[in-house]
Every structure is written in structure tokens, then in C-alpha cells.
Amino acid sequence: MGRPERPITSFSEEIAALAMDLRAHRQRAGLSYAQLAEMARMDRTRLSRAASGKSVPPMAVVEAYLTGCGATKKQIARTRGLWRAARRAGRQRPEEAPQHIALIKDRLGLSVAMQHLYLKIGRPSLRDLERQAGAHGELPRSSLSRVLRGDAPPNRALLEAFVKACAVPASEIETWLEAWDRVNRPRRHEGANHFHSPALALRAARANQLLATSGPDD
Missing domain, CATH: 1.10.260.40 (lambda repressor-like DNA-binding domains)
Known part of the structure; x- marks a missing residue:
């Protein structure tokens, strides 16, 4: 066997x-x-x-x-x-729900939201999500894996392809893209990796712990 x-x-x-x-x-x-x-x-x-x-x-x-x-x-x-x-x-939510998309203001919040969405839809293989996205190279699984692990921020095109592949309703996709625009808007007195909320950091750690069991499923 x-x-x-x-x-x-x-x-x-x-x-x-x-x-x-x-x-x-x-x-x-x-x-x-x-x-x-x-x-x-x-x-x-x-x-x-x-x-x-x-x-x-x-x-x-x-x-x-x-x-x-x-x-x-x-x-x-x-x-x-x-x-x-x-x-x-x-x-269902794997731990505690992330911030509502419309309230996200930093990269950590966006990262947590993406991790929870991936877990919420049953943690499909990244290969399946790549196929679901359609156009070749629109949602490269190597890039998506780094994003879901929190090793890299998503670009706008990858975020859009990701939420579409996750079957997010069309009426909500713009809310995700607006969150990306807010996160990437230049701000004074803030480093590129500045995170505001300890609670968000805890949520990110918990989501990462679930993903770390085996990582995003290739």
C-alpha cells in the first residue's frame, strides 16, 4: 500500500x-x-x-x-x-473574523483578510485557484503563496484575481480594491511596514498558524 x-x-x-x-x-x-x-x-x-x-x-x-x-x-x-x-x-471563520474590508487601513489588515478568505473557502489548492482565475499568469501560485504566508504584499491585479477566483460577489470586489488603494496610499510618518493594531497582529498570527500546518496547498 x-x-x-x-x-x-x-x-x-x-x-x-x-x-x-x-x-x-x-x-x-x-x-x-x-x-x-x-x-x-x-x-x-x-x-x-x-x-x-x-x-x-x-x-x-x-x-x-x-x-x-x-x-x-x-x-x-x-x-x-x-x-x-x-x-x-x-x-466558517477559522478563528475570529478579520476586520470588515471597508475598515482595513494597513497591509496587515489586508493580509489577514486574504488569509481568512482563503481558509473560509476551504483552503483549495493554489493550482486550482490559478486555473479558476482564467488568464495565464493572472494569479501565479508562487506569488500567491508568498502573499498568503505574509512574506509579500499583493499587487492590485493579484488581489483582484484572487478575490474573483474565490468567488467573491461582483458587488464586493470593488470594496476589496478600495481597501488596497487605502493601504497603498502614501502616508506621513509611517514606514512601509507599520501596523497599527495589536489585535490585528494576533489575528494574523493565528491565521498564519493555521496556514503553517502545511502552508497554502499547492
Whole structure:
């Protein structure tokens, strides 16, 4: 069955439960990921990621995983229920809510908001977000990874592509861009990395702790 999988360290009990259920099906079937990929007719990396607990996989991947393991209709229906619960959990705030976008005035606030949005949508792979953005190079995952880790600020184009890929309603996208404009407006007596709020710093640390479990999912 190949080497043991890494322990599940999800920020959500529901996402972890889904991952454990998928792993249990594969173990009962006695399949390696290479064998499962053949049975499911799907890339082994996508199947492995589905059971990692890092994010909520698409339902199509879950069904392919279960079908490859020979799951019954009743078992598939049960796992669908786990998937729905994981999806709901992935959309809830992971710790405490960030500032409302319209109130963000500094880079730290914007960084925290982006981290929470990424966690809120279930922490999808950056490759999937890159594809979701559409145009080639519009949302490079290497740049997005640095931004989500807090290692670099986003440029305006990347922020816009990111929120669109996260399915933020069109009516709210302009609010995000206005926040970027405020953050990047020249100010007197403030260094480029000056952050105003200790509470925001705490939120950033907590969001970074969740991301640091495995980093943004490539």
C-alpha cells in the first residue's frame, strides 16, 4: 500500500472526518494511490490531496475516490454527508473574523483578510485557484503563496484575481480594491511596514498558524 500517509492536522474537525473516512475506504480496499488512480481514472496527486485534510476536495474527486475503492451507494451517500459538513465548516471563520474590508487601513489588515478568505473557502489548492482565475499568469501560485504566508504584499491585479477566483460577489470586489488603494496610499510618518493594531497582529498570527500546518496547498 506504499508509505504511510502524513497525520491529518486540519483546523476543522469536519474536514478531518472526511479525510479519515476516505483513508479508511482505501485501506479497506487494500489499494496504493497508484492502484487507486488506475481504478478511479484520476491523477494520484488529486486523490492523495483529497484525503490529506488540508482542504475540502471537489465532490467529483470524492466520488471518484470512493468508486475506485469499490464503495457501495450507501457508503457514498454517507460520505456525501461528511463532505457537506466539511464544506460548511470550511466556509466558517477559522478563528475570529478579520476586520470588515471597508475598515482595513494597513497591509496587515489586508493580509489577514486574504488569509481568512482563503481558509473560509476551504483552503483549495493554489493550482486550482490559478486555473479558476482564467488568464495565464493572472494569479501565479508562487506569488500567491508568498502573499498568503505574509512574506509579500499583493499587487492590485493579484488581489483582484484572487478575490474573483474565490468567488467573491461582483458587488464586493470593488470594496476589496478600495481597501488596497487605502493601504497603498502614501502616508506621513509611517514606514512601509507599520501596523497599527495589536489585535490585528494576533489575528494574523493565528491565521498564519493555521496556514503553517502545511502552508497554502499547492
